[in-house]
């Protein structure tokens with residue numbers, strides 16, 4: 001099975017999973033696709049940005065902001081990349097991120113290497129694929145990892161909210177099912193060092 005950023009989320013604190021709750025008049029849910037993002041300034045000393053995974057791997061949490069196009073300025077908050085190794089042992093998502101940001105140096109060997117490189121790449125841009133994920137904050141279960149997997153409306157479009165399939169109830173509205181909202185997520189950063197469309 002292919003590694004996913006979601007696996008890393010599941011090994012992480014729950015912070016950030018309910019940030020897209022509820023409809024808003026201004027919020028635009030960025031459709032799945034490939035977008036250009038900007039990396040903010042992240043200091044090595046920023047302990048909020050550098051919070052380890054539950055398993056103790058170095059993990060970067062930041063707000064990725066779309067640059068250009070129809071969704072310019074939209075934010076993907078609580079974007080996370082960690083050094084948890086891929087299941088094939090070759091690399092990790094934080095390593096993919098620094099390559100996508102244009103880092104072409106030697107493979108980082110220590111956590112401090114990664115932190116120093118990320119700090120040096122402030123305000124650089126990178127491309128990443130995105131998709132929607134549906135996770136219930138009640139039972140902490142991810143039901144659909146892509147918009148393609150999600151239930152569709154009558155026009156064939158993926159629903160942006162579904163009732164929790166596990167039957168969770170909304171504590172604030174008696175008897176009502178708990179809503180699970182489609183949450184846009186970065187799924188895989190794109191390396192500029194390989195042919196377009198490949199990873």
Ligand SMILES: [Zn+2]
Pocket residue numbers: 136137138139140141164165166167168178
């Ligand atoms: Zn649930």
